[in-house]
Amino acid sequence: MIFDHDGHEVARHQLEHEQILPRPGWVEHDPAEIWEHTQTAITGALDKAGLTASDLAAIGITNQRETTVVWDRRTGEAYTNAIVWQDTRTDKIAAALTEAGHDELIKHKAGLPPAAYFSGGKIQWILENVDGVREAAEEGHAIFGNTDTWLIWWLTGGPARDGRDEGLHVTDVTNAGRTMLMDLETLAWDDELIALFDIPKQMLPEIRSSSEVYRPHPGRRPGRRRGPGGRRPRRPARRAVRARRASSRATLKNTYGHRQLPRPQHGHGDRPLVQRPAHDDGLQARRRAGGLRARGLDRRHRVGDPVAARPARRHRGRGRDRGAREVRRGQRRRLVRAGVLRAVRAVLAPGRARRDRRAVALQQPSRTSRGPRSRPSATRARTSSTR
Amino acid sequence: MIADADLELEALKVDGGITANELCMQIQADVLGVAVSKPEVAETTCLGAAYAAGLAVGFWSSTDELARNWSEAQRWEPQWDDAQRETGYAQWKKAIDRTLDWVD
Numbered sequence: 367m368i369f370d371h372d373g374h375e376v377a378r379h380q381l382e383h384e385q386i387l388p389r390p391g392w393v394e395h396d397p398a399e400i401w402e403h404t405q406t407a408i409t410g411a412l413d414k415a416g417l418t419a420s421d422l423a424a425i426g427i428t429n430q431r432e433t434t435v436v437w438d439r440r441t442g443e444a445y446t447n448a449i450v451w452q453d454t455r456t457d458k459i460a461a462a463l464t465e466a467g468h469d470e471l472i473k474h475k476a477g478l479p480p481a482a483y484f485s486g487g488k489i490q491w492i493l494e495n496v497d498g499v500r501e502a503a504e505e506g507h508a509i510f511g512n513t514d515t516w517l518i519w520w521l522t523g524g525p526a527r528d529g530r531d532e533g534l535h536v537t538d539v540t541n542a543g544r545t546m547l548m549d550l551e552t553l554a555w556d557d558e559l560i561a562l563f564d565i566p567k568q569m570l571p572e573i574r575s576s577s578e579v580y581r582p583h584p585g586r587r588p589g590r591r592r593g594p595g596g597r598r599p600r601r602p603a604r605r606a607v608r609a610r611r612a613s614s615r616a617t618l619k620n621t622y623g624h625r626q627l628p629r630p631q632h633g634h635g636d637r638p639l640v641q642r643p644a645h646d647d648g649l650q651a652r653r654r655a656g657g658l659r660a661r662g663l664d665r666r667h668r669v670g671d672p673v674a675a676r677p678a679r680r681h682r683g684r685g686r687d688r689g690a691r692e693v694r695r696g697q698r699r700r701l702v703r704a705g706v707l708r709a710v711r712a713v714l715a716p717g718r719a720r721r722d723r724r725a726v727a728l729q730q731p732s733r734t735s736r737g738p739r740s741r742p743s744a745t746r747a748r749t750s751s752t753r
Numbered sequence: 754m755i756a757d758a759d760l761e762l763e764a765l766k767v768d769g770g771i772t773a774n775e776l777c778m779q780i781q782a783d784v785l786g787v788a789v790s791k792p793e794v795a796e797t798t799c800l801g802a803a804y805a806a807g808l809a810v811g812f813w814s815s816t817d818e819l820a821r822n823w824s825e826a827q828r829w830e831p832q833w834d835d836a837q838r839e840t841g842y843a844q845w846k847k848a849i850d851r852t853l854d855w856v857d
Binding site: 372576 | 793794796798799800801802803804805806807808809810812813819822823
């Protein structure tokens with residue numbers, strides 16, 4: 367979506383992506399599809415608005431947190447599909463932590479109860495179950511990110527090539543705060559927590575604030591640095607708190623369409639809950655708000671994951687599967703030929719912010735309602751459920 | 754959350770796709786007993802991302818400036834009285850009870 371200075375919508379382009387359900391309780395996304403759709407959405411919105419990349423002041427990202435991607439930084443290829451927040455395959459990892467008596471440590475440091483929901487166990491699962499990933503991680507090739515990190519890495523360059531720097535491997539505190547790996551006091555990865563999941567530290571992204579310029583984009587020409595390309599990931603629900611200002615009295619907001627996560631906006635007087643691009647980014651505020659997390663709200667939300675428990679349904683032949691993939695490849699080729707993909711990179715090279723420029727926000731594509739597919743080892747099913 | 758925050762709830766601000774459903778929003782207002790308010794830009798999540806980005810590069814100077822951009826598009830006032838609400842809530846809790854203990 368592209369917004370103008372008054373906060374009015376200028377244009378939008380939306381694409382749904384596939385919800386892959388290989389077996390009951392498992393929910394996956396294709397990271398390559400998310401990145402492709404992101405590029406298409408950017409160019410689509412610019413086209414509809416009749417704008418070019420240089421009209422944009424900055425780019426912001428909002429993503430589904432917890433969803434875990436591990437990829438090869440040399441090629442940009444994910445080792446396996448993203449494990450989505452809803453996925454419950456790591457139940458046993460979480461239960462083992464509880465049995466081993468680590469509940470208190472994790473709650474105290476990360477502010478989270480051990481649960482399949484959070485990224486830590488999902489990373490561990492990939493390290494243990496996908497061939498070669500642990501070795502690659504130890505050698506510094508396999509890196510982890512939530513979807514924000516995945517997209518920023520690509521948007522800032524992707525794999526290093528032709529003398530150009532590799533994309534930036536960063537995340538923000540709101541994403542890192544949902545991994546069970548970050549200490550809420552220091553806002554840094556915690557060695558003790560990381561050790562519980564046996565995760566090589568070098569595969570974790572750098573933790574930054576939610577509102578800052580992460581890297582001036584190199585621009586169209588290799589090596590050339592241009593103006594700031596602001597980009598910051600935040601979780602939809604929490605970001606919505608930022609966007610919605612508390613009025614003089616108490617109000618509550620609810621985002622419909624994902625998980626139902628009411629957030630308090632209890633600004634006294636005319637003070638908003640989050641006053642500025644806070645470094646603690648609402649984490650502290652949330653704790654001040656009465657220890658919601660400590661009261662197990664997070665855990666309760668997990669119960670409401672209807673998709674995770676739904677068995678795969680409706681099958682389709684492999685031929686159609688190949689067909690869809692071919693269409694996507696063809697679309698990409700056409701985009702490259704038309705120079706559109708190059709234009710996407712230029713989006714990240716905006717000059718200094720001017721009043722007449724537009725701010726654009728990328729929202730991670732929503733779940734798919736597209737047709738299902740099947741694979742030899744995995745059945746893909748369709749779902750129209752909302753989070 | 755109201756108990757946690759020790760505050761009166763004045764309104765529930767809503768966003769997201771389901772806000773297009775009038776019935777759903779009216780039920781929300783009736784059950785809560787507070788007004789439900791929907792902003793002009795219902796894609797609040799996306800707008801928030803743009804705001805966070807724009808603040809970082811100085812496109813907007815402060816959150817105060819952002820607050821002035823906010824405007825209400827629609828509002829649903831509660832139409833139930835307290836007795837109706839209490840009866841409904843008791844029924845709801847009963848219904849929840851009936852769904853429990855399926856798995857041994």
